[in-house]
Each structure stands twice: as C-alpha cells, then as structure tokens.
C-alpha cells in the first residue's frame with residue numbers, strides 16, 4: 001500500500017520505522033552518550049545498570065509528552081489510535097525501567113539476600129536526598145494505574161485529562177531534580193546534556209499544545225453556522241469561516257474542537273464529515289456521549305469555535321487503486337461520509353461498497369444523502385439495524401455473509417477497507433475482513449476511543465511496539481554492561 005509522506009504538498013508525518021529509530025535513539029541515546037565520557041564510573045556493575053535504567057526511564061517518561069497524540073509528525077502516518085497505543089505501552093515500558101533502576105540499586109555483591117535488599121529499600125525510602133525520586137516513582141505508578149483503570153470513571157473526562165497532564169509534568173520535574181541532584185551518572189556532561197535536550201523537546205511540545213495551538217485554533221475564524229438534531233442522539237454541527245485559506249484537510253481527518261472561550265485543555269476530537277470541497281463550511285456529526293457532545297444543539301449561531309487540525313490518517317491517501325470498502329458502525333459514519341463526499345466530488349471511478357450499522361433506521365441519518373451522492377457511481381450498500389422490520393434495512397450486525405455479498409465480483413486482495421465504529425464492531429469487522437482476504441495492511445481504522453483493541457491488526461501492531469521497547473531495553477543495558485566491562 002502506498003504511504004506517501006505528503007498529501008497535496010502537505011507533509012503528513014514520519015514513517016513507522018523512522019519513528020521507531022527516533023524513539024530508540026532519544027531514550028537509549030543519553031545512556032550511550034554518557035558512556036563515552038566517563039560518567040559511568042561507579043562502584044559496581046549493578047550500580048552502572050541502575051543508573052543506566054534510571055536515565056533511560058526518565059528519557060522514556062519525557063518522551064510521553066511527545067507521543068501524546070497531538071503531533072501530526074508522529075501520528076500523521078501511523079494514526080492517532082496507534083500513537084495512543086504506543087503511548088500506553090511506552091508508559092508501562094518506562095515504569096518497568098524505573099523498577100529496574102530501583103532493583104539494581106538494591107543488589108550488592110555478597111549481600112543480596114531478600115532481607116538485606118528490603119532493609120536497603122527501606123533505607124532509600126527514608127533518605128532525604130532521594131525524596132524527589134521516591135515521590136516521582138509513586139507518581140509514575142499512580143499515573144499508569146489511573147490511566148488504565150480510572151480514565152473517565154471517577155472524575156469527569158476533562159478533569160481526568162487535566163489531572164493526568166499535571167501529574168505527568170510533576171513526575172518528570174521530580175525525576176529531573178532527582179537525576180541532576182543525586183545520580184552520579186548525571187555528573188557526566190554528555191549524558192546530562194542529552195537528557196536536558198529531551199526535557200527541552202518535552203517542554204516545547206507542551207508549549208505547542210497548550211499555548212500555540214489554542215491561539216492557532218481560533219485563527220481559522222470558524223463560527224457556528226447551524227446546530228440541529230438529526231435524531232434523538234445525533235446532532236449536526238456546521239461551522240463556517242471567512243478565511244477558508246487558513247484551513248485545509250483531507251477527507252476522513254478529524255479536528256479538536258474548542259467551544260467559545262474555553263481553553264483547548266478541554267477540547268474534544270471530532271471527525272470532519274464534510275469534504276474539502278465543502279469549505280468554507282466544515283460539518284460534524286456528533287453523538288450525545290456526555291457534557292460537550294450533548295450540548296451541541298444548544299450552540300447559538302455565531303459562537304466562535306476553535307478548530308485544531310487537521311489530524312488523522314483515515315484518508316484516501318492510504319488507499320490503493322482498487323475498490324474501496326467502507327464499514328461504519330453508529331457515529332463512525334461521520335468520517336465515512338467525508339470520504340464518500342470526496343469520492344463523489346472527484347468523480348472517482350473506483351468501485352465503492354458500504355456496510356453501515358445503526359441502532360434503528362432513524363439513526364441512519366445520512367443514508368439518503370449517501371445514496372444520492374453515489375447515484376450513477378459503481379456503488380452498493382447494506383444498511384443494518386438492531387431492530388426488526390426497519391424499512392430498507394437488514395436486521396443484525398455485520399457478519400461474513402454481509403461481507404461476502406458486498407465484495408461479490410471484487411478482488412478482496414485489491415480492496416482497501418476503511419473501518420470506523422464502536423470497539424466491538426471494529427474488532428469483529430477487522431477479523432472478518434482479514435478472513436475474507438483483505439490484506440491486513442489495507443485495513444485503515446479510526447478509533448473513537450483510546451482503548452487498545454484486540455483484533456488481529458492491533459495484535460500485529462502491539463508486537464511491533466514490544467519490539468521497539470525490547471530494542472530500548474537491549475540498547476540501554478548493552479551499553480551499561482559494556483561500560484562496566486571497561487570500567
């Protein structure tokens with residue numbers, strides 16, 4: 001599948017292998033640099049390993065700011081869901097490295113029994129000069145457990161997000177204090193400079209996201225043109241701008257929306273449902289999922305909306321020359337509509353097939369629009385609902401039979417499939433697509449939640465992420481052990 005790095009002249013991000021190399025260099029690099037200039041001097045091999053693990057862990061936590069899903073250079077080609085998947089996995093990797101940092105310090109040649117190590121651990125916990133390191137470790141454990149189990153549960157989502165960010169900043173500040181005031185490793189000028197450089201990259205990424213982007217998001221000049229309910233649970237929001245030249249996007253991408261005077265700290269991601277040719281209007285289909293999404297229909301026309309985007313790789317840029325299969329579940333129809341509108345506007349000759357599922361026929365809010373747009377095109381669609389006897393819809397969820405029917409007459413190996421919907425639907429659909437002969441690398445997905453999927457493609461991607469982590473661990477400890485040998 002072609003993966004051009006630019007769309008319409010616009011840079012859309014780095015490739016996965018390049019990102020992997022950059023991550024390994026930036027996380028294991030400080031350890032390597034330190035070993036060149038004698039900073040690895042230490043009493044035992046264990047203390048060298050401990051310091052190497054500490055520096056790598058800190059570099060990994062700093063890199064979490066860069067992989068937070070807001071940078072197109074990172075997520076433009078691999079997608080937001082994969083970026084967030086890596087962010088989650090790398091958090092675990094950083095915590096593991098931090099654990100090794102502590103465990104290695106507990107070892108002493110000749111006195112490494114459990115009781116001696118427990119005594120030493122207790123001693124470390126009470127040492128005033130290790131206070132920031134201890135608090136940073138506790139924060140890291142809390143952050144990762146809260147991210148996994150409490151996200152969007154105890155606290156409203158925006159409050160959780162703010163707390164997560166604030167705790168992450170506190171964690172790296174405490175970690176940097178610990179490194180620069182305690183670890184002998186940091187007495188080394190090159191290692192310390194490398195870590196400082198990564199800290200500056202993290203700081204710059206925070207400034208971009210929380211200072212530059214909020215300003216830029218309102219520079220596009222978008223205001224509400226109309227906001228209306230299309231069904232009891234789905235609203236349509238149309239924005240317009242007098243300066244359309246300041247905003248461009250590819251069909252299928254999404255933007256972070258901020259309403260009125262709110263800061264982008266509380267923004268929400270929504271797929272653009274219109275096509276680029278519909279500018280100066282931008283259209284969104286929004287399902288009532290909570291505070292912000294439930295208040296769309298109350299927005300007065302003329303309300304200023306911050307639009308930070310475009311983001312995402314759910315675009316025709318990812319498609320080959322063969323047929324296009326669109327699978328949408330529920331509000332997943334929003335980016336799919338954008339693709340359909342773009343294909344229709346371009347008079348694209350590729351066959352287009354659609355399977356769209358919704359709770360009821362009334363929730364197929366853009367069915368007529370899609371059928372009108374695709375009139376005269378090589379197009380077939382199946383509309384599914386959960387209910388019986390819904391006019392023109394079939395009952396049930398997408399299964400192998402539906403796929404076989406919709407792909408009839410097409411070569412599955414040449415199809416590019418675009419899948420967007422609830423997590424369960426996506427997992428099932430991806431499995432069915434691969435079974436039907438659609439190559440896994442030709443399945444393009446957009447997840448509306450940041451939880452990890454458990455489909456065949458997610459499993460392949462997770463294995464690649466684990467290989468990147470293995471490289472970071474391998475490089476860190478290989479360098480530390482080599483330094484120990486030449487001590």
Ligand SMILES: Cc1cc2nc3c(=O)[nH]c(=O)nc-3n(C[C@H](O)[C@H](O)[C@H](O)COP(=O)(O)OP(=O)(O)OC[C@H]3O[C@@H](n4cnc5c(N)ncnc54)[C@H](O)[C@@H]3O)c2cc1C
Nearest residue numbers: 152157268269270271285286287289290291292293334448
């Ligand atoms: C790439 C992407 C594209 C999306 N496109 C659409 C779309 O076109 N139409 C649509 O209806 N929904 C879309 N969503 C989902 C939408 O962002 C959430 O439903 C919305 O943010 C809920 O906000 P709320 O304030 O109403 O809900 P809240 O009450 O704040 O939260 C409800 C749930 O929504 C999710 N959520 C809330 N805020 C965010 C956030 N900032 N980032 C990610 N998830 C969040 C969380 O799972 C949370 O538990 C998309 C999500 C993503 C990640």
